[in-house]
Amino acid sequence: MTTKGIPQVDVLYADIRRRDPLRPAMLVDVREPDEVAEVRVAGATQIPFSEIGARFTELPRDVPLLVFCASGSRSAAVTSHLIENGWTDVANVAGGIVNWERVGLPVERG
Secondary structure: OEEEEEEEEEEHHHHHHHHOOOOOOEEEEOHHHHHHHHOOOOOOOOHHHHHHHHHOOOOOOOOOOEEEEEOOHHHHHHHHHHOOOOOOOEEEEEOOHHHHHHHHOOOEEE
């Protein structure tokens, strides 16, 4: 699925992909530190949206990337930016951590 040319996946698919035994996807959380301190997905890589311009090159190009934020708008912008800069296996997680929690996927708090 794509929205305005940005590949998107739903949270259930993202959870399956991160646990894929052959080629697990990396979850990339672009929420700010105060948001992550409240609730987070264990094992997600955190690069705040406010720092992504300076740090996006830290992300691997040989691993599928699934980018999420609170609801999906910031992560869509980051996904678009990565694609524009040569990443090929990257998608936005539609609905972000709000949907992640809504469907009952595991999170850590505090």
